[in-house]
Amino acid sequence: MIYTLTVNPSLDYITFVDHLILGEVNRSTKEQIFPGGKGINVSIVLKNLGFENEALGFIAGFTGKEVEKSLKELGCVSDFIQVEKGITRINVKVKSKDITEINGQGPQITQKEMEKLYKKLDQLVEGDILILAGNIPNSMPKSLYADIMKRCTSKNLKIVVDATGDLLINVLKQHPFLIKPNKHELEELFNVTLKSIEDIEYYGKKLQQIGAQNVLISLAEKGALLIAEDQKIYYSKAPKGNLVNSVGSGDSMVAGFVAGFLESENYQHALKMGICAGSASAFSEKLATREEVEHLMEKLEECTVYKREK
Template identity: 60%
Template sequence: MIYTVTFNPCLDYIVGVEDFQLGMTNRTCSEQMFAGGKGINVSIVLKNLGIESTALGFIAGFTGEEIRRKVEKMGITSEFIQLENGFSRINIKLKSIDGTEINGTGPSIGNEELERLLKKLDTLKKGDVLILAGSIPASLPDSIYSDIMERLEEKEVMIVVDATKDLLVNVLKYHPFLIKPNNHELGDIFGVEIRERDQVAPYAKKLQEMGARNVLVSMAGKGAVLLAEDGSVYESPAPKGKLINAVGAGDSMVAGFTAGYMQKGSYEHAFKMGVSTGSASAFSENFATKEEVEAIYKTL
């Protein structure tokens, strides 16, 4: 079974406003609301690809109940832990001004509630996949990802980590199955600027030497690079298509790679699935469908 963890899930409230003006009353011309958070995004895309997963994390208040309802309505199994206080965050995304958003803070997570999640994770076994994605709420220790991996170290669970800088570097000693920095995040770790695919391999190799088994680097319009644990290096330019919505493309790549590896145990297939799925989501208003992924896969 695949499990995704979203520590701070949200409702993404996506609005379009024509001729937005500061200091004025603006009215929406379009509105959408989705359950969000990186782990939930991965679960949604896995479901679209026909692969089951269980979504874990914390929810609170009426917004938390709506997150649960939306996730389960999509046919995804959820085992969220209900917090007693606060409410799950709402993120406002202004569609008509690219990149403009206001993200909520989210509820505080107590030690007892965290322990309930950890006990759920204790039930994972060899062959299960755990996907840890996204930032850590301020109420949790920065070491939570590495704490989880240390706790599961003897269970031979395949762990995927999609996080940034220290959060990512600190888990490498526990040998995650896959990490997925983008080129900017990879450059930040080593204090360099990475713009082209041929610059990726030396730094991705350093992350392998630090403990990562497979390093998948996304580069938006420049494509992607995979350094696999068997020594193979795979590169791909970005598939051709019109960028419509880049939000969630990285999560989609993680879902596609995971799905591809679960299907065939092949890193080449997993890489192509990752690139195809990330691109299909970027070329769509919503997350990639299986048909959209298959169409792009054929072009690689």
């Protein structure tokens, strides 16, 4: 079974305004509301690709109930922990000439509620996949994902981590199956400017040397680089298309990679499916569907996918 964990999910409210004027009353031309959070996005795309999974995390208040309801309507299974105080955060995105975002804080998670999460994770069994995705509230320790991995060490799970900064660095010694930094995040981790594929490969290998089994580095419209545990480097360009919405494209790449690996246990196929899932979401207002991903994979066959020895 595949499980995703979103510690701080959201209800994403997107409003479109032709000409935003600060300090004035503005009228929207269209609104959209989606359940949000990186793990939740992964769950939705996995479901769209035909892979059953269960979304875990914390919800609170009326917004939390709406997140749960929306996921159910999308065909996703969830088993969230209800937080006693506060509400699940609302993230507001105003799309005008420029894009303005206001992200809420979310509820305070108590130790009692954390223990409920740990009890759920204790039920996972060998062969399960656990995807830890997204940042966490400031009130929680940056060791959270590492602590979860330590607790699950004896279970022989495949654990995927899509996080940034210390939250990511702290898990490396626990040997996650996959991590997915993008180029900018890789630059921040090592305080460098990466100018070439060779530079990106060099610092990606450093993350593998510290402990990650597979390092998938998103390069946006330029594709992605995979430093794999099979001692090879895989690279693929991305399919061409019109960018509509980049939100969720990285999460879709994670979902596509996991789905592709489960289908084939082949890293080249997993990389292609990951790139196409990320691109399909970027080319649409909604998250990638199986049909969209397969269409892009057919187009990507003409692109160069190569591998070379370390």
